Structure formats: structure tokens, C-alpha cells
Amino acid sequence: MPAALAVAAGILVTAPVLGAALLAHRVRRAELVASAPLREWTDRPADGPGAAPSADALVVFAGRADANGPTAELRARLDHSLYLWRLGVAPIVMVSGGVADDIDEVEAMTSYLVEGGVPEDAVVPVRPGDNTRASLRALGACGDGRYVAVSSPYHAFRIRSEARRRRLRLIVSTPPSTPETRHRATHRSLLACEALAVLWYALPETWTRRVDTGPGSLRHVLPHVLSGRRRPRALIDCLRRSS
The missing domain is CATH 3.40.50.620 (HUPs)
Structure with a gap:
């Protein structure tokens, strides 16, 4: 039983990671096309x-x-x-x-x-x-x-x-290429966030409409904070504006 639980736990941990990696690869491939x-x-x-x-x-x-x-x-x-x-x-x-x-x-x-x-x-x-x-x-x-x-x-x-x-x-x-894709750290952050955004769009639209993803929202600020091009303070300011 402990072995079975370990296997199940391993699947639960690795499956989302592999899925996210595959999706990020598809996002990157679409870039090239x-x-x-x-x-x-x-x-x-x-x-x-x-x-x-x-x-x-x-x-x-x-x-x-x-x-x-x-x-x-x-x-x-x-x-x-x-x-x-x-x-x-x-x-x-x-x-x-x-x-x-x-x-x-x-x-x-x-x-x-x-x-x-x-x-x-x-x-x-x-x-x-x-x-x-x-x-x-x-x-x-x-x-x-x-x-x-x-x-x-x-x-x-x-x-x-x-x-x-x-x-x-x-x-x-x-x-x-664009200025953001030429900056490697920003580009990687954007690819990761795009993979999450694709998953977000797979949810029912009645759910996603309730969350602000427009200009200046958390969704646009996060990649630049992750890449180090903006200070973490920008996230706090963004959350304050949306509250």
C-alpha cells in the first residue's frame, strides 16, 4: 500500500509539470510558425x-x-x-x-x-x-x-x-522578434505565463469574465516581475488598483 501511494503521489506531482512543459513547447512552436x-x-x-x-x-x-x-x-x-x-x-x-x-x-x-x-x-x-x-x-x-x-x-x-x-x-x-522576446528572462517568463493563460481560457467564460486581465492587470505585470525587469512592488500596486 505505501508503494502504491508513493506511485500515485508521484503521478500527481509529475503529471501537471509534464503537461505544463508540453503546453509551453506548443506555445513556443506557435511562435516560430x-x-x-x-x-x-x-x-x-x-x-x-x-x-x-x-x-x-x-x-x-x-x-x-x-x-x-x-x-x-x-x-x-x-x-x-x-x-x-x-x-x-x-x-x-x-x-x-x-x-x-x-x-x-x-x-x-x-x-x-x-x-x-x-x-x-x-x-x-x-x-x-x-x-x-x-x-x-x-x-x-x-x-x-x-x-x-x-x-x-x-x-x-x-x-x-x-x-x-x-x-x-x-x-x-x-x-x-520584439523587444520582449529579445530579453531572454522576460521571454521565458512570458512563455510560462502564456501557457497558464491558455489553460485559463479553457475554463468557462462565465468564470474568467469575473477576473480583470486587461491592460495594467496582474496578468501583464507578473512576467516582468518574474524576469526581474520590474520590482515586486509593482504586483502590490497592481493588486491595490484592482481592489
Whole structure:
């Protein structure tokens, strides 16, 4: 009996660890796929390795913005969307984001894209966009279409998984790297947190809606604290704001 209990305890301990490691590997693999050159949609033959799809819209997922505009990470996403827009991948750019510290991410993203040459009437806000799930829910309400989602590499797997759950016709394209993925400790923390976020999204939406995961929330602060780029005090400040 003690041996059986030891085996059972070992399984209970190792199974979650192995499961988390496997999920983190899938998140990392999705990074590599999303950061590769765009190919045609899966139901159409590709013309070549760099063939771009014909989409109805690009959809840029927000990162942080401050009083000076989009942060470096968000600029990397926006610059990639500008690159795709100039290639003619899609005629419009949809921007999704929330409001943190009185900074409207959608407004900051719109200004950046217009300065980059996109006509103002070709930039379409997607609201509410406080988190990935809310953004894709709002996108689904826009009607059937073909979309190219643009974000950071580590975000690709969760976007793709949630889009499939909502039966959206969407592929993900990311820059090859961003400031956060070039910082190894931050990148590792983000991959781990993304694996947890994927598990979180597997829960019923009626549960997850009750927890704030929008801009400036614990979910966005934690990876930077774990990597040492922000002080632990940031977690306390974050919890105080949400209380």
C-alpha cells in the first residue's frame, strides 16, 4: 500500500509539470510558425514561400501605451502591421485595446498607424478589447471575414486557439522578434505565463469574465516581475488598483 501511494503521489506531482512543459513547447512552436513569412490560406494553394494571403483586415492586438504613445513592444506589432498593409495583405487595419492609467491604447495605436501612412478611415477600432478573448469576441461580432492577427510571437498560440474556439477564419503573423522576446528572462517568463493563460481560457467564460486581465492587470505585470525587469512592488500596486 505505501508503494502504491508513493506511485500515485508521484503521478500527481509529475503529471501537471509534464503537461505544463508540453503546453509551453506548443506555445513556443506557435511562435516560430507565426513569425515565419506569411503563406496562403490553408484552403488555397500557395504561390511560393512568401505568398501573402488576401485578407479582409489586419487585426493588431494592443500592448502597453503611455503618455508618449505606444511602447517599444507595441510599436513592433504596429510596424509589422504597417509592413503587411504596405504589401497589400489587407485594405484595413483593425486595432484592439483597452484603457490603462487613462491612456487609450486604441487611440495611441490609431495615431501611430496614421502617421505611418494608413488613411484614418482605414483604421477601425475593435471594442471592447481589454484582453485577447474580449477582442476576438468583438471581432466575431463584426461578421464573417478573413483576418490576419498581428501581435508578439509569444501571443500567437493563444490567439490561434481562441480564434478556433470561436470559429474565426484567422491566421497569426508576428515580427520575427520584439523587444520582449529579445530579453531572454522576460521571454521565458512570458512563455510560462502564456501557457497558464491558455489553460485559463479553457475554463468557462462565465468564470474568467469575473477576473480583470486587461491592460495594467496582474496578468501583464507578473512576467516582468518574474524576469526581474520590474520590482515586486509593482504586483502590490497592481493588486491595490484592482481592489
